[in-house]
Amino acid sequence: MTGIKISCVCYSGLEGFNHLYQEWFDLATSKATHFLHFPGWYQAGLERLDSSKKVFFVAIYSSAGLVAVLPLELVCQRIRSIEVPLLQLFYPNEMGVNDIFTTIDLNPKLQEITQFLRRELPFFALIKWQCISEDRGAALGMPVRLSHSSKYLDFSAGADEFWGGYSKKFVKGLLKKARKAEQLGNLRLECARDTEALEAAFSIFLGVEDSGWKGEKGTSIIKQPEKLAYYKTLLSEYGKARSCQINVLWVGEQPIAAQFGIVAGDTLHLLKIGFDEQFSDVSPGYLILERLVNHLAGEGSINRISFVTGVGWIDRWKPSGVNIGVFYSDNGSWWSKSIIRLIYSRLVQRFLAKQRR
Structure with a gap:
C-alpha cells in the first residue's frame, strides 16, 4: 500500500463538508473502526460553530477512490510568548480522544500531504495531532507525549x-x-x-x-x-x-x-x-x-466496550487502556522543525521537574 499514488482535495467549512459528506459516509459505513471516523461527528460539531471558515476537510484519494479524511482547523497557540499559527485536528467534542480515518498507511505520504497543505491553506507553522492514540502517533512516525488513557473492557x-x-x-x-x-x-x-x-x-x-x-x-x-x-x-x-x-x-x-x-x-x-x-x-x-x-x-x-476516556468508578472493573497523547509534525521547513524541538524540550523539562518533586 505504501507505493500507491494519492491526490488530495481540500473542502472548506460547512459547505465543503456537505460536498464531501456522502462519499465519506459511504466509506465510513463499510470501513470505520472508531466512532470518530464517521462524518456525522463533525457535522454535529460544525453546527455548533458561529463560523466554520477556518475548518478544512482534506480528502485523500487513490485510484480506487476516497481512502482517508483529515479534519483540520487553523488556530493560534502561544509558544514562549509568541502566537504561533498552526493546524490541528478539528476537535468538536469533549471526549478527550481523537483519531484519523484512513484505510491506508499515511506515514509514507505525510510529507506529500504536508506540501499540499502548505500550497492550499493559509500559513501554518506546524501541525498538532492532539488526543490521538500512541499507536496512531507511532504509525505516523511521531514522538510521543502521553497525557491520559482511553479505557475499555475486552470480552x-x-x-x-x-x-x-x-x-x-x-x-x-x-x-x-x-x-x-x-x-x-x-x-x-x-x-x-x-x-x-x-x-x-x-x-x-x-x-x-x-x-x-x-x-x-x-x-x-x-x-x-x-x-x-x-x-x-x-x-x-x-x-x-x-x-x-x-x-x-x-x-x-x-x-x-x-x-x-x-x-x-x-x-x-x-x-x-x-x-x-x-x-x-x-x-x-x-x-x-x-x-x-x-x-x-x-x-x-x-468484543469490546470503550469508555472513551473513562470515569473514575470504572477503575474498579480493572479496565485495559490505550495511551493517548499529543503529537506534532513540521511543515517541511527548518524553522518549523526548530519550533517542534523547542516544544519537546519544554515537555522534557516539565517531565524531569515532576520526577524531582
Whole structure:
C-alpha cells in the first residue's frame, strides 16, 4: 500500500463538508473502526460553530477512490510568548480522544500531504495531532507525549473467561446487587439500534440522565438546548448508519440506567452514561454494564466496550487502556522543525521537574 499514488482535495467549512459528506459516509459505513471516523461527528460539531471558515476537510484519494479524511482547523497557540499559527485536528467534542480515518498507511505520504497543505491553506507553522492514540502517533512516525488513557473492557474470549478475571468477591457483589434490584421488579436490559426504537430509547435516556443532581443543577443534556441539539444530530447521523446504540436497564416498568453509545467495528463506545439516583443502593451503573457484557459476549459481534476516556468508578472493573497523547509534525521547513524541538524540550523539562518533586 505504501507505493500507491494519492491526490488530495481540500473542502472548506460547512459547505465543503456537505460536498464531501456522502462519499465519506459511504466509506465510513463499510470501513470505520472508531466512532470518530464517521462524518456525522463533525457535522454535529460544525453546527455548533458561529463560523466554520477556518475548518478544512482534506480528502485523500487513490485510484480506487476516497481512502482517508483529515479534519483540520487553523488556530493560534502561544509558544514562549509568541502566537504561533498552526493546524490541528478539528476537535468538536469533549471526549478527550481523537483519531484519523484512513484505510491506508499515511506515514509514507505525510510529507506529500504536508506540501499540499502548505500550497492550499493559509500559513501554518506546524501541525498538532492532539488526543490521538500512541499507536496512531507511532504509525505516523511521531514522538510521543502521553497525557491520559482511553479505557475499555475486552470480552473477546467470552463471558466466562472475562468474569474469571475478577475476584469472587467482586462477582458476588454484582450478583447481590442484582438480587436486591429484582426484589423491586423484573430486571431486564433493552438495546436499541433500529431507528424507531432509538427515538423512544433516546427519550428514556434523556429522562434517566436528567434525574438527580444533573437535572437539579441544569447540567443534564435535556436542560442544555445546544447540547441537546448536538446529541440529536449524533442520534440522527449514527442512527442512519445503524451505528448508534442506546441501552436501557429496567426494574419492572422503571428505567434505572441508560447508555448512549456508538458501534464501530467490534467496539461499542459509550459516550454518555446516566442512572437514576433513587436506585443508587443497587449500583445501576454496574448492573447495566454487567448485563451488557453478558449480552454482547453471547451475541458475538461486539468484543469490546470503550469508555472513551473513562470515569473514575470504572477503575474498579480493572479496565485495559490505550495511551493517548499529543503529537506534532513540521511543515517541511527548518524553522518549523526548530519550533517542534523547542516544544519537546519544554515537555522534557516539565517531565524531569515532576520526577524531582
